[in-house]
Amino acid sequence: MTNRIYISSPDVGDLEEKYVMAAMRSGWIAPLGPDVDAFELELAACVGVKHAVALSSGTAALHLGLLGLGVGPGDVVLTATMTFAATANAIVYTGAAPSFIDCELETGNMDPTLLRQSLERLSGSGQKIGAIVPVDLLGKAANYTEICAIAAEYGVPVLVDAAESFGAKHRGRPAGSGGRASATSFNGNKIMTTSVGGMLLTDDAGLAAHTRYLAGQARQPVAHYEHVDIGYNYGMSNLLAGLGRAQFSRLDEMIRRRRAMRDRYRQLFLGVDGVEIFGGVDDHEDNCWLTAIVIDSARTGWSRSDLGAFLRADEIETRPLWKPMHLQPVFASAPALTNGNAERLFQTCLILPSGSALSQAEIAWVIGRLTTFLSRAS
Numbered sequence: 247m248t249n250r251i252y253i254s255s256p257d258v259g260d261l262e263e264k265y266v267m268a269a270m271r272s273g274w275i276a277p278l279g280p281d282v283d284a285f286e287l288e289l290a291a292c293v294g295v296k297h298a299v300a301l302s303s304g305t306a307a308l309h310l311g312l313l314g315l316g317v318g319p320g321d322v323v324l325t326a327t328m329t330f331a332a333t334a335n336a337i338v339y340t341g342a343a344p345s346f347i348d349c350e351l352e353t354g355n356m357d358p359t360l361l362r363q364s365l366e367r368l369s370g371s372g373q374k375i376g377a378i379v380p381v382d383l384l385g386k387a388a389n390y391t392e393i394c395a396i397a398a399e400y401g402v403p404v405l406v407d408a409a410e411s412f413g414a415k416h417r418g419r420p421a422g423s424g425g426r427a428s429a430t431s432f433n434g435n436k437i438m439t440t441s442v443g444g445m446l447l448t449d450d451a452g453l454a455a456h457t458r459y460l461a462g463q464a465r466q467p468v469a470h471y472e473h474v475d476i477g478y479n480y481g482m483s484n485l486l487a488g489l490g491r492a493q494f495s496r497l498d499e500m501i502r503r504r505r506a507m508r509d510r511y512r513q514l515f516l517g518v519d520g521v522e523i524f525g526g527v528d529d530h531e532d533n534c535w536l537t538a539i540v541i542d543s544a545r546t547g548w549s550r551s552d553l554g555a556f557l558r559a560d561e562i563e564t565r566p567l568w569k570p571m572h573l574q575p576v577f578a579s580a581p582a583l584t585n586g587n588a589e590r591l592f593q594t595c596l597i598l599p600s601g602s603a604l605s606q607a608e609i610a611w612v613i614g615r616l617t618t619f620l621s622r623a624s
């Protein structure tokens with residue numbers, strides 16, 4: 247095998263080429279256009295929300311979603327510590343301060359009990375809690391049912407970071423439909439991609455309109471350029487929306503492939519004492535974006551770095567889970583309510599190649615190298 251094998255590389259081919267060329271030939275090269283409109287309608291219908299606003303990235307969707315909820319300087323925003331830095335960065339862009347909440351051990355998603363504790367502590371402090379931002383880790387939706395109920399008790403709006411979970415569900419409801427709004431991402435490594443891009447999904451017409459307004463440099467509806475607010479250049483290009491529509495038409499197939507890869511790993515590790523598939527046995531509602539294993543090295547006799555180094559020698563990429571935000575130097579002074587779970591998962595999990603673009607030969611190669619590692623290790 248000569249190709250380097252990545253955790254999750256873009257899965258694009260002839261269909262994507264056709265859509266992007268069609269968008270280009272339509273003459274809508276400048277930002278916005280009919281593919282952006284159609285992409286928004288298709289995704290809103292899929293998720294079951296009234297409004298979708300296509301944006302330049304998932305980070306932009308988080309940023310404008312927070313601004314639309316009225317989050318600003320002096321506010322506190324509660325978010326998951328087990329996430330990618332973009333979630334916390336978007337909070338900081340608004341002038342608010344992130345406060346981190348630890349996770350459930352099984353899913354890595356925000357622990358509702360800790361969320362309640364954090365809200366209880368903060369509610370007497372005089373600080374305004376601007377929003378709660380749960381994150382759907384590796385394509386498993388957070389427990390929206392409990393999180394939204396707790397948030398409602400305290401009157402705090404929820405903005406879901408659904409960057410990793412497009413196509414997943416929570417108790418029958420599509421990811422991206424929870425809370426006041428959700429932000430999803432179409433970055434190159436996500437379940438479907440526009441190379442870079444994102445979307446804000448919401449039932450709130452005012453929030454959608456405000457997001458669209460801010461994303462287009464906050465222009466007033468007059469012929470000359472008139473501005474009463476600070477705006478952003480956060481729109482999605484029509485060419486990229488064409489790519490997104492091709493990807494969206496293949497979403498179910500791409501999820502099926504990722505799930506099939508996870509099933510191969512589950513089979514392989516079934517008889518291996520000390521290794522479990524991260525996220526628990528019940529993943530039927532997940533989009534299976536990335537598959538990670540949890541390694542108990544006291545039982546396996548080998549460590550995460552042993553396996554990572556073995557696969558790296560064959561140009562097979564692996565990675566730990568996100569380094570929790572409360573352990574990041576840049577957020578060292580931010581408050582965090584921890585139970586040790588995020589840190590433990592950071593120490594014990596390894597993400598394996600999970601992309602839908604892997605060929606049958608590449609899959610067989612990865613499974614074969616893992617089988618060799620396990621037979622040598624036992």
Ligand SMILES: *Cc1c(COP(=O)(O)O)cnc(C)c1O
Nearest residue numbers: 303304305330332333409431433
């Ligand atoms: C990818 C990701 C983002 C950022 O999305 P971009 O489109 O890359 O800006 C935000 N949050 C999480 C949890 C992500 O995985």
